[in-house]
Amino acid sequence: MHSVASEQHDRAILVGIDLGGHAGISSEESLAELKALAESAGASVEATVSQRLKAPDPRTFIGRGKAGEVGEISRMTDANVAIFDDALSPAQSRNLENQLKLRVIDRSQLILDIFAQRARTLEGKLQVEIAQLAYLQPRLTRQWTHLSRVRGGAAGGGGGVGARGGGVGTRGPGETQLEVDRRRLRERLTRLRIRLKQVERTRDNQRRRRLEVPYPTVALVGYTNSGKSTLLNVLTGANVEAANRLFSTLDPTIRRLRLPNRMTVMIADTVGFIHRLPHTLIDAFKATLEEVRTADLLLHVVDASSELAAEHMEIVDRVLEEIGAGATRRIVVMNKIDLVDHTPPMHGGAVGISALRSLGLERLLDCIGAELGITRQEIAVTLAASRGDLIAMARREGEVISEEYRDGVVAMRARVSPPVAGRLRKAALAEA
Numbered sequence: 303m304h305s306v307a308s309e310q311h312d313r314a315i316l317v318g319i320d321l322g323g324h325a326g327i328s329s330e331e332s333l334a335e336l337k338a339l340a341e342s343a344g345a346s347v348e349a350t351v352s353q354r355l356k357a358p359d360p361r362t363f364i365g366r367g368k369a370g371e372v373g374e375i376s377r378m379t380d381a382n383v384a385i386f387d388d389a390l391s392p393a394q395s396r397n398l399e400n401q402l403k404l405r406v407i408d409r410s411q412l413i414l415d416i417f418a419q420r421a422r423t424l425e426g427k428l429q430v431e432i433a434q435l436a437y438l439q440p441r442l443t444r445q446w447t448h449l450s451r452v453r454g455g456a457a458g459g460g461g462g463v464g465a466r467g468g469g470v471g472t473r474g475p476g477e478t479q480l481e482v483d484r485r486r487l488r489e490r491l492t493r494l495r496i497r498l499k500q501v502e503r504t505r506d507n508q509r510r511r512r513l514e515v516p517y518p519t520v521a522l523v524g525y526t527n528s529g530k531s532t533l534l535n536v537l538t539g540a541n542v543e544a545a546n547r548l549f550s551t552l553d554p555t556i557r558r559l560r561l562p563n564r565m566t567v568m569i570a571d572t573v574g575f576i577h578r579l580p581h582t583l584i585d586a587f588k589a590t591l592e593e594v595r596t597a598d599l600l601l602h603v604v605d606a607s608s609e610l611a612a613e614h615m616e617i618v619d620r621v622l623e624e625i626g627a628g629a630t631r632r633i634v635v636m637n638k639i640d641l642v643d644h645t646p647p648m649h650g651g652a653v654g655i656s657a658l659r660s661l662g663l664e665r666l667l668d669c670i671g672a673e674l675g676i677t678r679q680e681i682a683v684t685l686a687a688s689r690g691d692l693i694a695m696a697r698r699e700g701e702v703i704s705e706e707y708r709d710g711v712v713a714m715r716a717r718v719s720p721p722v723a724g725r726l727r728k729a730a731l732a733e734a
């Protein structure tokens with residue numbers, strides 16, 4: 303799939319509208335975020351245009367006069383792409399491209415483009431391409447001739463959509479170029495989805511094997527750029543790229559972490575969330591986000607130095623709800639406290655840390671231990687005395703209350719995490 307804003311250095315003009323009077327992130331703040339997104343994609347921002355409107359224009363999104371102004375500015379600044387902060391309808395993008403004589407993309411396409419640049423694993427690449435094609439599907443119209451241009455043919459000339467000659471055996475009689483493009487896109491989507499299913503099955507098996515190692519899992523979640531990867535690195539010595547740009551991390555990384563209370567957990571870094579995350583992306587990434595959905599505990603990492611911390615938290619909560627992790631227990635981690643001179647508001651047992659300066663980490667680890675400790679359960683099982691491995695595991699990962707050996711068996715009472723309890727029960731000769 304083509305990358306929309308990355309091949310060469312793009313010069314962008316940003317366009318947003320202000321509908322006025324809604325809570326949450328203002329249009330100005332949203333445009334500032336769009337600028338960070340554009341720069342994260344490798345474009346330079348030449349100008350930003352905003353218009354106050356009661357409602358978007360159904361034909362050109364911004365008013366027609368404003369569109370003329372955007373065209374003027376783009377010529378003056380030599381911009382080659384206009385990036386709109388809001389979702390454009392297929393017709394709006396088309397009309398704008400015709401009028402502005404510029405490539406026109408919207409926020410969703412920009413985010414998809416960043417994801418396309420960052421995807422490293424096969425699974426990530428498949429997910430991104432599926433999201434891009436799903437986005438393109440309803441936009442594939444006669445005027446949208448990208449696919450046909452690639453093959454060097456223009457889709458039907460003037461007026462009607464003409465059937466093209468030639469290509470015997472590749473298309474039926476009378477099938478138009480547009481229909482061919484649509485069919486190809488559908489077929490490619492189907493192929494990609496089948497391939498992704500296969501890749502996911504492998505990953506699922508890996509996860510199941512990992513879960514046989516009975517460690518509770520903790521997932522780092524949060525707004526993009528809040529410091530999740532930095533925290534994973536400082537806690538586990540992992541080597542995940544952490545950078546001051548949006549969506550550094552795409553593919554999940556999982557590491558083992560030993561807590562001060564001797565509990566071992568698996569901790570997973572995940573993709574960041576953002577204001578108006580494209581839906582095709584959430585859908586495509588459902589499987590990757592499985593790490594979040596199946597976690598025993600979420601660490602919601604917040605950039606406490608951001609003026610929009612509260613709005614970001616709300617957006618993260620909403621996405622968690624949407625992917626089915628709304629009910630999972632969580633610790634709110636106020637990160638980057640080295641940048642705030644006042645203590646950030648610590649509602650509901652939040653923990654303040656600086657991942658970069660290693661501040662507050664012991665307390666965070668204690669909180670993780672305490673939260674997961676709550677889920678420890680007391681079990682009484684009889685094991686074959688030869689299962690020294692399991693007895694050692696119970697001692698290592700939990701608290702053994704009593705052990706009694708007789709006649710080649712051991713009766714044990716212990717307080718352990720649910721996965722350890724499951725393992726012990728599976729191997730038990732009897733349960734009290």
Ligand SMILES: Nc1nc2c(ncn2[C@@H]2O[C@H](COP(=O)(O)OP(=O)(O)OP(=O)(O)O)[C@@H](O)[C@H]2O)c(=O)[nH]1
Pocket residue numbers: 524525526527528529530531532533543544545546547548549550551552573574575637638639640641655656657658659
């Ligand atoms: N001052 C300060 N900067 C921090 C702290 N933690 C992280 N950062 C910086 O914040 C930026 C983003 O950090 P990352 O760890 O990449 O953030 P992330 O949440 O993984 O971001 P995505 O993967 O893009 O979602 C980097 O420049 C970090 O150095 C902190 O405690 N204090």
Ligand SMILES: [Mg+2]
Pocket residue numbers: 530531532543544550551571
């Ligand atoms: Mg990251």
